[in-house]
Amino acid sequence: MGTHVIKMPDIGEGIAEVELSQWHVKVGDLVVEDQVLADVMTDKAMVDIPSPVHGKVIALGGQPGEVMAVGSVLISIEVEGAGNLKESAAPVVTKEPVAPTVEAVVESKPVAAAPRPAPAPACQGPMVAREADERPLASPAVRKHALDLGIQLRLVRGTGPAGRVLHEDLDAYLAQGQSNASAPAAAAYAQRNDEEQIQVIGMRRKIAQRMQDATQRAAHFSYVEEIDVTAIEELRAHLNEKHGASRGKLTLLPFLVRALVVALRNFPQMNARYDDEAQVITRLGAVHVGVATQSDVGLMVPVVRHAEARSLWDSAAEISRLANAARNGKASRDELSGSTITLTSLGALGGIVSTPVLNLPEVAIVGVNKIVERPMVVKGQVVIRKMMNLSSSFDHRVVDGMDAALFIQAIRGLLEQPATLFVE
Template sequence: MARFTFKLPDIGEGISEAEIVAWHVAIGDRVEEDSPIADMMTDKATVEMESPVSGVVVELAGEVGDQVSIGAALVVIETDAVEVADEVVAAPLTSAQAETAEQYEAENPGVEKVALESPLPLAGGVGGGASITPATPAVDAPTPPPTPPVNGRGEAALASPAVRARARDLGIDLASVKTDSDRVRHADLDAYLRYGSGEGYHPPHASRAREDQPIKVIGMRRRIAENMAASKRAIPHFTYVDEIDVTALEAMRADLNANRGGRPKLTMLPLMIVAICKTIPDFPMLNARYDDEAGVVTRHGQIHLGMAAQTDAGLTVPVIRDAQDRNVWQLATEITRLAEAARAGKLAPSEMGGGTITVTSLGPLGGIATTPVINRPEVAIIGPNKIVERPVFKGDEIVRAKLMNLSISCDHRVVDGWDAASFVQGLKKYLETPVLLFAD
């Protein structure tokens, strides 16, 4: 046997360390080559690490939430190789292992390996051309499958993989957990933790209170917390809100969608982005980034528009590059692509940085008004709110109108209140007279 140390590779330009956000293995687990071992998060992306060798895990770098430096040991694996003269030589496959490998390849043709791997030691001698014949290792007897646990009613305890993993982490024997259903659920584990297995224990429907649940702030949630705290700590925010009549805009959007052909359905967002791009040239101080350490504000000529997107892991901000050069249909296509990639956790690092101004919207949840937090080092963020229908005066008449409040938060070190209000008035002109969105 030999020990293989898998060192954390360079997983991003300029990255010196990464955070452990999930372990897929534990000490003592058997891992196979190319199987996942950990998820590592940098400032820009989460990358799944795969094992470069097969063997048994004997050391892990730390716990979830710990930082690991590039080049430091992440996992130590005791491999099925033979160590000879300071070299690691791969042991030959047994006939059973070869048959299993052939069956896997037959059942999984064309599988593409996408995770980062560490180079493996090469078999054979180096220098002098000497060859080394490895000794054949003893073949371990197959391990019989574990006996399934039995629940409190004397039946086999059924549970989902997530429930089994949680029970294992908590040190709970599923056989001792009572349930009123055909399987053990998270609620059964909660009730077990509250009452134990004694007289006071009842199935979850009898529970009258829920236990406090401490949750370690790690991964994307920690990144969000750190970034938001830094933005509020460093930037003197102010927010301006104005009301916009989007009745004509919504009517035009309905007409465009009715005649869109095979193009994507338009939401309010691509139309809003077109209006922003047409208004920005008159207010270049808003399309800027402020390096407060260097004391330099860079007003950008191109508009790289951040689009706040909610995912299961938390808020992320993919960036639409050169938004000013895209028409409304191209923007709709790019918005859909980036939103799907964000939800799937497949955004490239280049798609998550370098924004010059951001739009954040809660869609139908939009509320009356928002005070969005600036995405530092940008200096402005725009927040369209929910569209509501209300009666309004048009001259001497009362008519139905679709109204939307529009919020903008700005960095008061760079943007004055007059500039922010004037910018919103410019947006209002385009949104209330939507034909201008398509005029040169």
């Protein structure tokens, strides 16, 4: 038998060290060629490290969260053959983008990889015999979903890569009647003293670092305005009834994108990037709207390019396409970079007021809160209207408070009188 030592590869772009984000194998595991061994993270991308050989894992070179130098030993694999030592740099496969701030994700273009054989599941039954302290692989969203459902992840068989537990696995577990929801009602009132420590590594560490950077560097200030969206919601319902079957359904987002485009004609200072090191503000004619999108790996911001040249349905189709690509981890480098102003919305969960964090180097971000029906006084009469707040943040180093208020008021006027969105 021989030993094949795999070293941390040179991922390029002058990167000298990377963070070991996650192991997909452990000592003693049998691995096959092209099976993913680990995830590592650079400032630009999450990268898969596949195995170049068949063999048995005999040593791991680091722990998740550890920053490792390019060329350091990543993993040692026992292989068949002469008893000599072989070394190689691991091949790399760009996996998914990394978030530059809490509101966005830095560009990363997925690279096609050779098909990998699916690892064998740990158990063929509905339950998995894991140790009590063993932490199964799962995304933060899946962990939260399991917690909400009262499911212990260690009991769920994962069908994803390296046994990763997916949302579908939770559904299958529930369907087989193994949920803790079937436990005696008294268990819901039992005392709990358990604790769980979660390392801040990988995507979450990058989000934390970039959010902290944004709040330390930019002089944030927020402005909240109430908007009557009754008329534009009526227009949206009418357009969907008339054209929805042939052109697709419209959400409120394409109307908001259109309102941004029109308002920016009179407020070009909002459609800008600020290089605080060079002390240069760049105002852009093109309106590239970043649309914040939640995914299992974190908050991404795919970019609707040249929104100024798009119709409502064109914007709607592009927003839908980009959101699906981001959620599926298939958005390219170009699709996740180059925004000039960002639009962030939590939809029905949008709350009353929010304080969005700027997507540096942009100087403005427009936050959309939920729509609620409220009694309002209109021409002396109390009527029910659909109301929504815009909670927006600006970089006070570049944007004056008065200009920010006038900009949001301009958007308000466009949305409350929707015909003005299309009057040239």
